Amino acid sequence: xxxxxxxxxxxxxxxxxxxxxxxxxxxxxxxxxxxxxxxxxxxxxxxxxxxxxxxxxxxxxxxxxxxxxxxx
Amino acid sequence: xxxxxxxxxxxxxxxxxxxxxxxxxxxxxxxxxxxxxxxxxxxxxxxxxxxxxxxxxxxxxxxxxxxxxxxxxxxxxxxxxxxxxxxxxxxxxxxxxxxxxxxxxxxxxxxxxxxxxxxxxxxxxxxxxxxxxxxxxxxxxxx
Numbered sequence: 001x002x003x004x005x006x007x008x009x010x011x012x013x014x015x016x017x018x019x020x021x022x023x024x025x026x027x028x029x030x031x032x033x034x035x036x037x038x039x040x041x042x043x044x045x046x047x048x049x050x051x052x053x054x055x056x057x058x059x060x061x062x063x064x065x066x067x068x069x070x071x072x
Numbered sequence: 073x074x075x076x077x078x079x080x081x082x083x084x085x086x087x088x089x090x091x092x093x094x095x096x097x098x099x100x101x102x103x104x105x106x107x108x109x110x111x112x113x114x115x116x117x118x119x120x121x122x123x124x125x126x127x128x129x130x131x132x133x134x135x136x137x138x139x140x141x142x143x144x145x146x147x148x149x150x151x152x153x154x155x156x157x158x159x160x161x162x163x164x165x166x167x168x169x170x171x172x173x174x175x176x177x178x179x180x181x182x183x184x185x186x187x188x189x190x191x192x193x194x195x196x197x198x199x200x201x202x203x204x205x206x207x208x209x210x211x212x213x214x215x
Contacts, residue, residue: 003170010195013194014150014195015197017191017194020191021191031190033191034190036190036193036194037206039190039191039194040194040197040200040201040206041163041201041202041203041206043200044200044202045115045202046140047200055194060074061078064074064075064078
């Protein structure tokens with residue numbers, strides 16, 4: 001159980017890092033241009049976004065499973 | 073629409089994860105069915121023909137042996153595959169791997185040298201700090 005939580009957290013971290021890399025590239029910079037603290041802040045922001053999105057989608061999925069329609 | 077998509081994706085995920093188990097279970101059920109049909113036929117045959125009653129007891133034994141053998145083969149086929157990377161490790165490491173006591177190492181993306189990865193440290197951290205956390209930590213440090 002604990003291992004699964006760790007695995008999920010690591011997946012989220014990896015996803016956040018790849019999103020952060022994309023964001024940095026789109027800004028015309030390289031990850032090496034930033035120091036570790038700055039990178040940490042960027043990755044943290046992306047991680048929060050991923051977790052927020054997952055929670056939102058989870059609620060929708062739960063509503064769908066329960067047969068609740070949010071659009072009618 | 074969304075409920076259908078969700079249902080479909082859940083089914084797809086279950087199928088992808090447990091494909092081996094499900095197909096194996098279906099084959100096992102078919103095998104048991106065939107064994108049962110053959111055994112029923114033999115029972116009918118032994119009732120119709122004279123002098124075959126002594127083989128009836130053996131047929132039950134054979135049926136159960138076949139059923140259990142099928143189950144054993146199924147369990148053997150669906151067992152977790154032994155990890156290839158544990159081969160060649162020293163006994164202590166492989167023992168730790170088997171007991172699941174080793175910490176899972178964070179994976180760096182394929183083709184990226186961990187030494188050159190600017191995110192290597194970030195991958196290892198348990199919890200990342202936001203900008204606010206860093207400012208608070210700085211203020212705390214100055215006091």
